[in-house]
Amino acid sequence: MATTLFFLPFSASLHAQDAEEWHTTSSLIPGENEDKPFERYSYVNPDAPKGGTLNAVAPGTFDSFNPFVVRGTAAAGFSSFGGIMYDTLMQQSLDEAGTSHGLLADAFRYPDDYSSATYRLNPDARWHDGKPVTVEDVIWSFNVLKKNSQLYNRYYANVTEAVKVGEREVEFRFDQKGNRELPHIMGDLAVLPKHWWEGTDASGNKRDITQPTLEPPLGSGPYRIQSFRPGSEIIWERVEDYWGADLPVNIGRNNFDRKRYVYIQDDNAAWQAFTKGGFQDIRPENSSRRWHVDYTFPAFQAGDVVKRAFETRSGEPFQGFFLNTRRPQFQDPRVREALTYAFDFESMNRTLFYNAYTRTDSYFEGGELASSGLPEGRELEILNEFRGQIPERVFTEPFTLPTNETPRDERANLRRASELLKEAGWTLRDGRLVNEAGEQFRMEFLGDDPTDERIATPYIQNLRRLGIDASLRVVDASQYINRTRSFDFDVISSVQQQSQSPGNEQRDFWSSAAADAPDSRNLSGIKDPVIDKLVERIIFAEDREDLIAATKALDRVLLWNFYAVPQWHLPEIWVAYWNKFGIPDQQPAYIGVDIDSWWIDEAKEQALAAKYRSVN
Secondary structure: OOOOOOOOOOOOOOOOOOOOOOEOEEEOOOOOOOOOOOOOOOOOOOOOOOOOEEEEEEEOOOOEOOOOOOOOOEOEOEOOOOOOOOOEOEEEOOOOOOEEEEOOEEEEEOOOOOOEEEEEEOOOOEOOOOOEOOHHHHHHHHHHHHHHOHHHHHHOOOEEEEEEEEOOEEEEEEOOOOOOOHHHHHHHOEOOOHHHHOOEOOOOOEOOOOOOOOOOOOOOOOEEEEEEEOOOEEEEEEOOOOOOOOOOOOOOOOOOOEEEEEEEOOHHHHHHHHHHOOOOOEEEOOOHHHHHHHOOOHHHHOOOEEEEEEOOOOOOOEEEEEEOOOOHHHOOHHHHHHHHHOOOHHHHHHHOOOOOOEEOOOOOOOOOOOOOOOOOHHHHHHHHOOEOOEOOHHHHOOOOOOOOOOHHHHHHHHHHHHHHHHHOOOEEEOOEEEOOOOOEOEEEEEEOOOOHHHHHHHHHHHHHHOOOEEEEEEOOHHHHHHHHHOOOOOEEEEEEOOOOOOOOOHHHHHOHHHHOOOOOOOOOOOOOHHHHHHHHHHHOOOOHHHHHHHHHHHHHHHHHOOOEEEOEEOOOEEEEEEOOEEOOOOOOOOOOOOHHHOEEOHHHHHHHHHHOOOOO
16 A cells, blocks of 8 residues: 555554454564553654644645545645544554554454454544544445545455444454455544534535535544645644544654645755745655755755655665556557666666665565565465466566666667567667557656656657657646546656555555556556456465465566566655754654654754744
8 A cells, every 4th residue: 555755554464363352453463562562652752842833845736625536636634544634443553564553443353254343432532523433433434435435445345334333333344254454454444524524514515525625624633724725835733632642653743733735836846945944844855866966055054954864664665667558559568578678777876866776676675575586485386376377487587677787788678678679569660660550659758847857868768769759748736646547648657655564455556456447556557367366365365474475476477567667766765854853862663754753842943043034
């Protein structure tokens, strides 16, 4: 399941447990803390002061406060799983893989066959209007989200109904047994206030959960909307009497009184705003050029802006050029492999990236889930079931990406690309790569920022050497979102974050059902019955060992079908920030950075304000 830089999707599963036992914390991956009661995150400062404003920027614009429907662009602070407005039943742990802790629900349980899950609501859970969060709210939320959200519909495909079984208890019933993860990921459910959404607005109009809205909704989370300017700014305020402030998952967190997001059209403008101060206090940096060269502005030289690299154990996201197989020119795997040979990572890393990056060669990079070498053991047993239906090289060749250490390598790789394209029916005529009908091979890269040109241009130049009419189109953020949702692109550069405990969300990444579902994460449009079966093997894995084997098998089949041209990753998180914060001595080793554990240092903030008063 995909995630942002600082937060990972919930993914947990089970040890063998007593079906009658209530659990407040559970983990798929055994760890040293699994039997200890969870009192708070170990890295936070429980005495962190509250106050101040976190200034942030967001790209493009927004036109909705409803993140659960495809229509509209939700404002910063919202997400498909609630964001800072709505609490979920459970919270994914920020410092342990595959672990969750109670939030709206104080406990859950499930039978030995994993055919259902029962969640028990915390009796203190309240909406911002003071009314209690009820089982009816949970049932209503499940029904409307599964009906109207493509993401929820796929994520909870095997959940048939939610039923009230007690004053504070709701049971989710499944149509299959043995899905070990499913009882746990019910904790990801964002719970919405039924009484508010079924009510009327200030004009007497009935609210509609299926439509975008700019009416600030009622929530249950740590923040609510204080003010906004449509499309350009939204300010969130911390809820002073937030019901969950003292829960273990929130101790020492949610320290900012306000979160202010200003919308800026492109990354260059956001960079300029950051260097001047007052618009963006913290900048996650994804440009190696900026990180190594551009931090020379006065505030950085004076020590008022700090750069820091954070380590993470969450695995590396897969970043690549996703080839849209819904387009006819990308349907032959030989073509897709040829496009992989045409990509010169080593030259780009040397000339553009200061050799900062490592080439990505797995969809599950950076951990025990990544395939390598030749398949063996349980993984080989799984793959043997599909002999004749998957590339034979899965069994005979370790997957490796072509390299360009020398000009000779580059010529050889382009020559191999030409051979593969010829095998697939494309011929070079008068410098143009054409098919039997004389139509030239064309591919357009879709981007949403001028900096995309820096990444795409070297690749485009190589593709043109093959006779391909390759180009880049940069559109505004709204067009980019809409075109991505409807898969209206040839090639797109994107990032897909995986957890260390993959499960039901894999359907959204790779399944045939997701290929034609608007706003799914199946960017390449994969429709392969073997991949569908491997996804199900992951979901219904019997134990951790079986899960790892099935995930490696899926990884290997995806790689050998060349659905994307892998790019690169950085085994750390780069963050620059104005020196106005108190920061815990440690940050969570799993996700790397938890900004919500930071706080405003009033003395530092006042010193910066005095120094840069003319700017701010």
